[in-house]
Amino acid sequence: MKNILLIGAGLSSSSLIRYILERSEKEDYFLVVADKDEKLILSKTKNHPRSKAIQINALDREERLPYLKEADLVISMLPAIYHIEIAHDCIALQKNLITPSYISDAIRSLDEAAIKAGIIIMNEIGVDPGIDHMSAMKIIHEIQAEGGKVHSFKSFCGGLVAPEFDTNPWHYKFTWNPRNVVLAGQGGASCFIEENQYKYIPYNRLFKRLDPISIPEYGDFEGYANRDSLKYRSIYGLDGIPTIYRGTLRRPGYAEAWSKLIDLGLTDDNYQMDLSEKLTPRTFLNAFLPYHPTRSVEDKLKDFLGPDASNMYEKFEFLGFFEDQNPMGIPNASPAQLLQEILVRKLSLNQGDKDMLVMFHEFVYHMKDEKYKIESYMVNIGEDQTYTSMSNTVGLPVAICAKMILNGSIHATGVQMPITPEIYNPILAELEELGIRFEEKKTKLA
């Protein structure tokens, strides 16, 4: 029997647990799920005979160590900052480890120790990062294998609400940690390379520089730049590429209105507002609009948004910004915390809503004096509010990778990510069987 220890039973673990338990007889798996919330575990394992729920504080080394010792493979679905503690244990105990998160500097520094211990620490194998790496590397390697040279690579990803449930003027609902959405793009400029020129976009212009993206059957989107596109040059073996750009997808109109939230100052997380517990959405908004002895908050917002801004005004109105009845009641809150409270009230998924994950790559390359473009995209709709698209696209690649490590088809050791054909080919093939599939369109350019 192959013992899998999964640490963390949150949203992204649902599909992962289902995948493993569905194959547990055939592959002879036993799944131990550790979380501080036993009910949450049981809601997902459903008391499957090949599963065990362990209610522990996984951040306490003494509590988790006995389960790590018994495991053949460890999967950490904890928040990214905690993987490092699990990784240290896995090296000491010589256990393979998978996490879906970005490789931190701390994790990267364990490469040599992991190799010495003979284990693999596989990272960035969910979605953004994960499926984006695998699907892009597959095409890049194919182009290169045919003798082509990639001139431009642009890649976008977005977690959105499925079209059927797209019922508000923002055309957005939270399918992901709302705090990360509110703080998106803060703490430094976004940078990328365009025709060999380094370009930097400061936070205050991030949601104003947009790329239009159109996807058959799913309509129009807009992409804004992610923080650091440059590091992908070396990761993808594209050093010297003239253009590389990564972005986040939203529906048209979202970014223009979000930019006004930034201009107002509502996304700032650097200070606490005086007497924040007494603020209503209306007084919160008014604190960022100029004083006027008679003009209403509505009119001052219209002044701020400028002419022909009824679309944006409608978005503010939908969020309840003019409501003055109930103070939000959050003491010592930053503007970003108060904005999050307002957004979560109106932009959360409703009962029965489904989410949608959209990914879009564009490659321009030269081959034998010709220039080509490949567009590759994937749209995935969630099944329900447990097996969301986010849960499927994060959890399933992790689960497939777990299977591959346990059946011995991955031989690499050290700190890894899924950018080699031995790893991404079988995972992408199985994801396609599971309904996560890319469409590809190749065009010859003039």
Added chain:
Amino acid sequence: MKNILLIGAGLSSSSLIRYILERSEKEDYFLVVADKDEKLILSKTKNHPRSKAIQINALDREERLPYLKEADLVISMLPAIYHIEIAHDCIALQKNLITPSYISDAIRSLDEAAIKAGIIIMNEIGVDPGIDHMSAMKIIHEIQAEGGKVHSFKSFCGGLVAPEFDTNPWHYKFTWNPRNVVLAGQGGASCFIEENQYKYIPYNRLFKRLDPISIPEYGDFEGYANRDSLKYRSIYGLDGIPTIYRGTLRRPGYAEAWSKLIDLGLTDDNYQMDLSEKLTPRTFLNAFLPYHPTRSVEDKLKDFLGPDASNMYEKFEFLGFFEDQNPMGIPNASPAQLLQEILVRKLSLNQGDKDMLVMFHEFVYHMKDEKYKIESYMVNIGEDQTYTSMSNTVGLPVAICAKMILNGSIHATGVQMPITPEIYNPILAELEELGIRFEEKKTKLA
């Protein structure tokens, strides 16, 4: 003989040293000046028989302690963060201490210990903070003494170039630490109260919300908001005041163009630019403008500045932003560091230039059913590049306060600032004799 130890012989110490040495015979002073640069000290003490230059590292406790022990009074003109170390020594040795800087939390926490030691630690007694406190408190106390109630207090201060030497399109030259000018307003919103409403201005709008100020003989200025106006309510005994606002003064046009530097992203100090040592002013600017296959940097900047922006374009051109000959050569530089390099090349005081300090207060108050406005302003021009206005306005209040402590006319102990009549009245009176004087205009409002 009264032994004064002055630590730090930088720009702001020139006038302070001259004041003390000019009175050293009459008042029986002996001035010991400690700095790591002996030449700098001697350029200012000029080997005056009642002075001594001590070349030490004042941040080394062992090095400074013998001089502290011999002092009757200590003046710290070090950068603000170092005062706390000197303050600890002064408490241990029971020596009075003066610094011109804002009271830090660390200094504030020494209040009780200073009282126990029987010493005064006088702070915020230069300019902004210093003369602004004293001149404002004098008027506030006068209004209150006559039974008036202050409804609104707005106060502005700016270090600028004297009109005769105002020779560039920015109407600005550095008279102060350039790094502080480049980073002004960063790290949180500016906040103030207007008619009992809290107002917050985020950094990206700070230089767009301007107050026009006009001063007889000196013409027009514009004020932008300082970081925190709210704390002055309790300091000035104005709790409950409906309107309080503090700002910084520049000449008209400066703020509009500076705001474009912010919009571009050039003032950001949060990240390092790739290969920054190779950037010229032109490639630096271009990194923040959109890519275009044929359009020049000049044209792209014009697009960015928008129509009717020839005044702003001229300011960018003056700074040499289109020069592409010599890389700036600063490795691992943030945009803010590179911008500072560009600005310092073009906006520094030339040989023979004089600086100018401008302060402007506006009080609106109610008295016996009538409403009045008092405007109070001070313009001070520097003597030369040693005895600048900045040196005079920072150093002279410190020097006068030193005299008062040594002749026993200040009895307070603990951590203090100059907001009581016993302290500000004699200092303001003597500053007036020294040419730092306020004009006052009272108007009855309708």
